[in-house]
Amino acid sequence: MTLAFDPTTGLVSPLVHGLFQGSAYGLLGLGLVLLYKSNRIFNFAQGEFAGVAALVAYLFDTGSKGLPKVPYAVAILLGVAAAVLVALLTERLVVRPMFHRPRVVLLVGTVGVALFLIAVEGLVYQDIAALRPIDQALSIDPIFTRLDRVPVLWSDLAKLIMLLALAAAAFLFFRLSRMGTAILAVSQDATAARAVGISVERTSMLAWGLAGLTGGIAGVLLAVPPFSTTPGIFTGTILTTAFAAAVVGGITSLPGAFVGGVLVGLVQEFASADLPLVPGLGSIRGGGELAVAIVLLGILLVRPKGLLGSET
Amino acid sequence: MSLLEVEGLRTGYGLLPVLQGLSFSVEEGTTAVLFGLNGAGKTTTVNAIAGLQPVWGGSITFDGQKISGQPATKIVERGVAISLEGRHVFPKLSVRKNLDLGAWTARKTAKQQLDLVFSYFPRLEERLDQMAGTLSGGEQQMLAIGRALMSKPRLLLIDEGSLGLSPKLAQTVFEVVSRINDDGTTVLLVEQNIGVLPYADQALVMEKGTLTFNGSGKELGESGDLRKTYLG
Numbered sequence: 001m002t003l004a005f006d007p008t009t010g011l012v013s014p015l016v017h018g019l020f021q022g023s024a025y026g027l028l029g030l031g032l033v034l035l036y037k038s039n040r041i042f043n044f045a046q047g048e049f050a051g052v053a054a055l056v057a058y059l060f061d062t063g064s065k066g067l068p069k070v071p072y073a074v075a076i077l078l079g080v081a082a083a084v085l086v087a088l089l090t091e092r093l094v095v096r097p098m099f100h101r102p103r104v105v106l107l108v109g110t111v112g113v114a115l116f117l118i119a120v121e122g123l124v125y126q127d128i129a130a131l132r133p134i135d136q137a138l139s140i141d142p143i144f145t146r147l148d149r150v151p152v153l154w155s156d157l158a159k160l161i162m163l164l165a166l167a168a169a170a171f172l173f174f175r176l177s178r179m180g181t182a183i184l185a186v187s188q189d190a191t192a193a194r195a196v197g198i199s200v201e202r203t204s205m206l207a208w209g210l211a212g213l214t215g216g217i218a219g220v221l222l223a224v225p226p227f228s229t230t231p232g233i234f235t236g237t238i239l240t241t242a243f244a245a246a247v248v249g250g251i252t253s254l255p256g257a258f259v260g261g262v263l264v265g266l267v268q269e270f271a272s273a274d275l276p277l278v279p280g281l282g283s284i285r286g287g288g289e290l291a292v293a294i295v296l297l298g299i300l301l302v303r304p305k306g307l308l309g310s311e312t
Numbered sequence: 313m314s315l316l317e318v319e320g321l322r323t324g325y326g327l328l329p330v331l332q333g334l335s336f337s338v339e340e341g342t343t344a345v346l347f348g349l350n351g352a353g354k355t356t357t358v359n360a361i362a363g364l365q366p367v368w369g370g371s372i373t374f375d376g377q378k379i380s381g382q383p384a385t386k387i388v389e390r391g392v393a394i395s396l397e398g399r400h401v402f403p404k405l406s407v408r409k410n411l412d413l414g415a416w417t418a419r420k421t422a423k424q425q426l427d428l429v430f431s432y433f434p435r436l437e438e439r440l441d442q443m444a445g446t447l448s449g450g451e452q453q454m455l456a457i458g459r460a461l462m463s464k465p466r467l468l469l470i471d472e473g474s475l476g477l478s479p480k481l482a483q484t485v486f487e488v489v490s491r492i493n494d495d496g497t498t499v500l501l502v503e504q505n506i507g508v509l510p511y512a513d514q515a516l517v518m519e520k521g522t523l524t525f526n527g528s529g530k531e532l533g534e535s536g537d538l539r540k541t542y543l544g
Contacts (some may be wrong), residue, residue, distance in 0.1 A: 031511035156326045185413050192400035194364055196459065197417040
């Protein structure tokens, strides 16, 4: 029996790592929820919005591929802007022409966009690209604090804070702003929305722009060591779990993206840790994914609208 | 000059033509009613006027300005609002938010219009925070008309406002529509319910995409053959 459990850090280590890993799922999941809530579309290109942002930010930060080297903050902004641009182009060139088709057609359309973006990323840069984390850029100690000897990194903390801020902002946008209400109206009845004078095209652009923004922010926050970005890595490694997180939290609930992300991260980390309560669990290959699958299926069976969702 | 002038209107779905040269006009301050059997092209007509249906040919003029070919947003801004067939309320938004969205193009007058809507439909004020999808059919119809009124239209299009309502409730809707008209809004109703006839200054009857009768409501009511043929 393998006992890799570290008694010096107890439950704190999986708690901290789960929280931050969950933030990554939540950041990508937030964009998924945004688009589902506004367009009823499962966007399989969300991971590559993050990938594009990370790659563009990296290329500008390092001055690679003939691009000018720019200050770190500018590189990050350019990365996020690239993700927004790609999302807007996706809306204009793929989603809008197929808007009245069955949603499954649009879903496959977004798969096509993801594959296209992976190909383009591969053409531009084949190597591993790891962005400098914020502490390196600011030349400060990477460790923000220690919880029971477990280091809490600035770069991890940034993910969690940004996820909280974005989820709260998006929640308030839909709850309090006229444009947020208009986006919801379009998702419920596009014809009626047109009838009252709402531009369905404009609201769709806005929703995709916001999805690009959240995807882009996710990309520049996640593509830092020990993680990095290569073509398709966000789609291949995080997107599937982010989908699970979004569904667990409630695919129509923006706070649910946060709750689902963190919950899935915690489940995954605790199931991967070799805790004394469940000796040997950590030695099961894919134990974390197995635990997430069980939680996901359990929630789908018991509460199909997710923990905070208001509809299926 | 009429408030609304439809001239040689042609439109349809895909390759299938529905309206083939429809022409009529509606005078300001009147209530006009468009009758016809299912499939006659009534809904297509009002949707084309509201900018929800592409116009293939002909023209639609509102207050002397051509509106055919313009997006629905612009047409609402010009003063044309529609209450759609089937109500089309936003089911998962509250009554309040449904009404707010009705004033999307007319924020400045929203408060004044809201008071007006409540004066026509006091029930909506009692249900303000209720989700629209949980309202009864009659209440949803009130909301659909109220939402259209929120843009302060000069021309209100109401498509099948009495459909699915009890005769008593349908009568109530017609009475409110009459009040709306008395208050200065021109109304074009699409109806199959002949109970609306007493309120119609102008009656139009459509068959297979063309107009077969255009006269006063009284003339249509007295025309036994026409009434029997088209209204059953």
